[in-house]
Amino acid sequence: MISKRTTYFRYDGFTLLELILVLIIISTVLGLAAPNLRGFFSSQQLTDLGEQIVVLTRYARMKAVQDSTYYRINFNLSERRYWLEMLEDSQYRPIERDFTTDYILGSDVTVEFENIEMDGSIYYIEFAPEGYSKQCRIRLEDTKGNIVEVVCYGPAEQFELIELIDGKEDERE
Numbered sequence: 214m215i216s217k218r219t220t221y222f223r224y225d226g227f228t229l230l231e232l233i234l235v236l237i238i239i240s241t242v243l244g245l246a247a248p249n250l251r252g253f254f255s256s257q258q259l260t261d262l263g264e265q266i267v268v269l270t271r272y273a274r275m276k277a278v279q280d281s282t283y284y285r286i287n288f289n290l291s292e293r294r295y296w297l298e299m300l301e302d303s304q305y306r307p308i309e310r311d312f313t314t315d316y317i318l319g320s321d322v323t324v325e326f327e328n329i330e331m332d333g334s335i336y337y338i339e340f341a342p343e344g345y346s347k348q349c350r351i352r353l354e355d356t357k358g359n360i361v362e363v364v365c366y367g368p369a370e371q372f373e374l375i376e377l378i379d380g381k382e383d384e385r386e
Contacts, residue, residue, distance in 0.1 A: 258319065263353055263361040263374045265316060266295070270338065270346070270363070270372040273297055277340040288326070288336040288351075293318045325352040338365075345369055 227235075266286075273284040276299070283300040294315045298305040318324060327350040329336050340346045351363040360377040 259322065259353055259355045259359045259361055260374070260376060262319065262322065263363050263376075266351065266363045267372050267374050269295075269297060269316070270340075270365070273338075273340045274344060274346060274371070277342050278344045281342045283339060283341060285337045285339040287332075288318075288324065288329075289334065290318070290324055290336070291334060293320060319355070321356045323354045325354075326350070327352070346372075 269286055273286055277284040280299065283305075285298055285300075285305060286295060287298060287305075288295045294317055296307060296315045298307050300306075326336050328347060329338060329349045329351070330347070331337070338346055338349060345368040346365060348367055349365050352360065353362070354360045362375045362377065363372055364375055365372045
């Protein structure tokens, strides 16, 4: 008796043609999405900068109350940086603990202040030991037209971040 031998082909993977086709589809989709993602990341960087300033204002207010002394956040626009100082012996000095780093304002960010004090070329927000600060606004705008504002509506209120879309508050939140 002669047995018939049947050969079965096993399909273990994709063919080269299928892999190339999938790569072309993925490349096309990424190519279409990339311009939109670029705008997202630039606006996200501006939002991160605004959030960093809000966190620093809340920290300064808390430390002013805790240490019973004045704190202030300084902005030097010519050097594109900002930092936190505390009042010691009737003079403001950079803090040598906690938030010791200077923070950088990106070169593509325009900063405008409303109702903020100046000391020479330094803009500053002062936080009193009683927990008060001045009502003020910091407007941050990047080269793509994205705008965020860091706002304090009253002396006893916290600073908050507002994202603007076409000059109006973002109503998505």
